[in-house]
Amino acid sequence: MHYILYINNRIFRTMARNDPQMNLRVPIELKEKIEQTALENSRTITAEAVYRLEKSFEPNFFRITTFNDLEQLGYTIEIDRFTLGLFKSQLHEIKLYELNFNYWILSYHAMRCTINSSIANELIKIGCKFEGSNAR
16 A cells, blocks of 8 residues: 655655565665665655656756747747647647656657656646546
C-alpha cells in the first residue's frame, strides 16, 4: 500500500514492500553524497535516490510565450529542446496523458516527451487536451 505524505508543504510518496527492488553498483563517493543529501532532506537513502532519478526525467526548461499580434492568438511552447509554435485553435492537438503521481506524457503528432504535473497543468489551462490516465 502506498501513502502520500505532506510534510512542510512537500509531497512524498512512500514505498510499498511490494515495490520492485533494483540492485545498483555506484562509486563510494556517489553513495556518500546520496547518504548526506538524504540526511539533509530528511529522506531515506532509497527515497533520495528515487527522487533524484525521477528528477532526471523532468524537463530542465519550460516556457510558454503568448503572441497577441497575430491573426489569432498564438503560443510558443518550449520544453527542453522542443519548440512548438501553435495558434490557440491548434492547442487541442497537444494530448496529455497522466502516467502516475507526478508524471505525464505530452504527445503532439510524432513528438512525445515526459513532463511533470505543474507543466501539464499549465498546458491544460491554455487549452491542451487531457486524454486520461496511464498512457502506454
